[in-house]
Amino acid sequence: MNVGIKDVARVAAVSPATVSRVLAGRPVDPDMRDRVMAAVHETGYRPNLAARRLRSRHTNTIGLIVADIRNPFFTAVSRTVEAIAYDRGLRVIFCNTDEDAAKEAMYLQLMQEERVTGVILAPTREGADRIAHVESDFPIVLIDRAAPNASCDSVVIDNAAMAAKLVAHLHRLGHRRIAGLFGTDTVTGRERCDGYGRAMEECGIPGQVVPVAHEREQAQRAITALLEDASRRPSALVVSNSVMLQSVLRVADALGLEIPRDLALTSFDNEPWMEFVGGGLSVIEQPVEEIGRTAVTMLMDRLDHADCVTRRVVLAGRFIARGSGGRGAEA
Amino acid sequence: MNVGIKDVARVAAVSPATVSRVLAGRPVDPDMRDRVMAAVHETGYRPNLAARRLRSRHTNTIGLIVADIRNPFFTAVSRTVEAIAYDRGLRVIFCNTDEDAAKEAMYLQLMQEERVTGVILAPTREGADRIAHVESDFPIVLIDRAAPNASCDSVVIDNAAMAAKLVAHLHRLGHRRIAGLFGTDTVTGRERCDGYGRAMEECGIPGQVVPVAHEREQAQRAITALLEDASRRPSALVVSNSVMLQSVLRVADALGLEIPRDLALTSFDNEPWMEFVGGGLSVIEQPVEEIGRTAVTMLMDRLDHADCVTRRVVLAGRFIARGSGGRGAEA
DNA sequence: AAAACCACAGAGAACGTTTTCCCTACTAGG
DNA sequence: CCTAGTAGGGAAAACGTTCTCTGTGGTTTT
Numbered sequence: 001m002n003v004g005i006k007d008v009a010r011v012a013a014v015s016p017a018t019v020s021r022v023l024a025g026r027p028v029d030p031d032m033r034d035r036v037m038a039a040v041h042e043t044g045y046r047p048n049l050a051a052r053r054l055r056s057r058h059t060n061t062i063g064l065i066v067a068d069i070r071n072p073f074f075t076a077v078s079r080t081v082e083a084i085a086y087d088r089g090l091r092v093i094f095c096n097t098d099e100d101a102a103k104e105a106m107y108l109q110l111m112q113e114e115r116v117t118g119v120i121l122a123p124t125r126e127g128a129d130r131i132a133h134v135e136s137d138f139p140i141v142l143i144d145r146a147a148p149n150a151s152c153d154s155v156v157i158d159n160a161a162m163a164a165k166l167v168a169h170l171h172r173l174g175h176r177r178i179a180g181l182f183g184t185d186t187v188t189g190r191e192r193c194d195g196y197g198r199a200m201e202e203c204g205i206p207g208q209v210v211p212v213a214h215e216r217e218q219a220q221r222a223i224t225a226l227l228e229d230a231s232r233r234p235s236a237l238v239v240s241n242s243v244m245l246q247s248v249l250r251v252a253d254a255l256g257l258e259i260p261r262d263l264a265l266t267s268f269d270n271e272p273w274m275e276f277v278g279g280g281l282s283v284i285e286q287p288v289e290e291i292g293r294t295a296v297t298m299l300m301d302r303l304d305h306a307d308c309v310t311r312r313v314v315l316a317g318r319f320i321a322r323g324s325g326g327r328g329a330e331a
Numbered sequence: 332m333n334v335g336i337k338d339v340a341r342v343a344a345v346s347p348a349t350v351s352r353v354l355a356g357r358p359v360d361p362d363m364r365d366r367v368m369a370a371v372h373e374t375g376y377r378p379n380l381a382a383r384r385l386r387s388r389h390t391n392t393i394g395l396i397v398a399d400i401r402n403p404f405f406t407a408v409s410r411t412v413e414a415i416a417y418d419r420g421l422r423v424i425f426c427n428t429d430e431d432a433a434k435e436a437m438y439l440q441l442m443q444e445e446r447v448t449g450v451i452l453a454p455t456r457e458g459a460d461r462i463a464h465v466e467s468d469f470p471i472v473l474i475d476r477a478a479p480n481a482s483c484d485s486v487v488i489d490n491a492a493m494a495a496k497l498v499a500h501l502h503r504l505g506h507r508r509i510a511g512l513f514g515t516d517t518v519t520g521r522e523r524c525d526g527y528g529r530a531m532e533e534c535g536i537p538g539q540v541v542p543v544a545h546e547r548e549q550a551q552r553a554i555t556a557l558l559e560d561a562s563r564r565p566s567a568l569v570v571s572n573s574v575m576l577q578s579v580l581r582v583a584d585a586l587g588l589e590i591p592r593d594l595a596l597t598s599f600d601n602e603p604w605m606e607f608v609g610g611g612l613s614v615i616e617q618p619v620e621e622i623g624r625t626a627v628t629m630l631m632d633r634l635d636h637a638d639c640v641t642r643r644v645v646l647a648g649r650f651i652a653r654g655s656g657g658r659g660a661e662a
Numbered sequence: 663a664a665a666a667c668c669a670c671a672g673a674g675a676a677c678g679t680t681t682t683c684c685c686t687a688c689t690a691g692g
Numbered sequence: 693c694c695t696a697g698t699a700g701g702g703a704a705a706a707c708g709t710t711c712t713c714t715g716t717g718g719t720t721t722t
Contacts, residue, residue: 051708
């Protein structure tokens, strides 16, 4: 049998209500407070959070649902979100959907049952569409992936502009055959693709977009198809994220291509190892901490101002130039 | 006001108890079952998990506490644990201690308050020591880091043997000046260090152990001190994990060392990018999925057999040879 | 000095479920 | 045909808290 608040009350010779008040930090006679605290320590009392949540009707819990925990970008964001949340006395329920819309729906339902205070969500493509229509009991803040017309608060980076920056960088280095690899299943992928497309147009060179699926086998097939024919091979690539970039590297390695001599690579996300591949890759670093911090803040804000208009925070990425980017290729 | 089980009961014209029974899948007249299910859909009822947990006295929740989520090894293990747990209808409370013993203690206390079914823990060094003495209300399974005499179930890899394998590999390639970089704060680090030391002894060459702190600044200083003096520089390194390896690469890069010509690297953990650095690094791949799966299974097992003797599962790592490992160095 | 007020402690309801207990109706066995 | 046994549904207690409401003693105000 576990020790409950009543046991503490008995030991301290006060009422359960008083124990509750002491623990909640409400005003109580110092003398009694001491007695209660002594009793708490003596009995080793630990409040039962389920009971507390049931009665008080607030769970102090937020949900964090990301689409792919293997993507270090999401790991990094999650880390910040959790650190900040725990710091504010919020518990975090963490979920990973693996880009599976059904799993995502299941988790959102779980959030309902948990009666969470709010949810931070990096949705799948389908999920992003669905969110627009569904009314949930808790506020949702979308991160990383959010259509501009989303009906939720969101914090994203300026994907189109950042993709354009990568194109501009490669163009400046002399590349003329620049292909773009973007995810088929995400809003983010589409936005980056658009930015890439427009930038290529502005440069006056034809773009070549390769849609890449999340599933690795498929991704590598698509990339191989792009790179294997030396005569039609692009001289440089804009890659949508670090996971995809690894597939590119694997294929390039298999084909015996040397980076950046045979193929210059640029990508979104900045991982430590990127410094050491192909003489250093130029990338767009996303402000992961700021994304996490902003998301939590927006969520808290939304709780205070439930009927405020939806807000969309667009953060800039940071362009990091490294290495030579390749010798360039005269188209 | 939220819809509760009583509302469903009223709509279905049955008692709350019957609704509960239907939802729990207990035998109920098919006719009533249909009425109840219809009412559930009609009302959009979602059970309140807090209430359920309070009354039923089981939370169906496990805690997962890891020391460093930035270490991809832990990310990978976490992913499996969560997938399996959710599959079995268990919720996971995920926590990251950042190698901070105080945070760890705080989270363990939180687990008590959540009344979790059990905990899977990758402890800090201090935590591993403390666990031995503390009696908790729930079973704990240690992963990755567990002293051989731990009083909990644990699943680890054979760190000493694996470290020895790396030494043997380097020795075979002709290296004679092989330094070892190991974490100061973890059981794992110590075990790998021991294995390294014994293997060096067997090879009849003197070992050189560099203790490396978790904090990156400190780590890089220690590594710089080891590598900057060309005359005393080892020709090869055994590195304890992928995070530490990144620090090594950064320092090597700063010093203008080429991998593996000037310095051969081997490490624990296998990340995709390791294929593409220095012509491919030879590493020990840890069976992350199996670790996760085993941990969950052991935890479930322990719940059924509370007084079974503590068990320690030791898994083998997989040695992956890549690249040349360097030209070797005549001591 | 009386009235009004305030601060704080205790009693008991309430939170939304599951579980226990009892009761009924039906089945089976003699 | 009667009794014992069984299956399943309803009423109400229980889970461990917090919250509301009431009461009391002391302080301020008029």
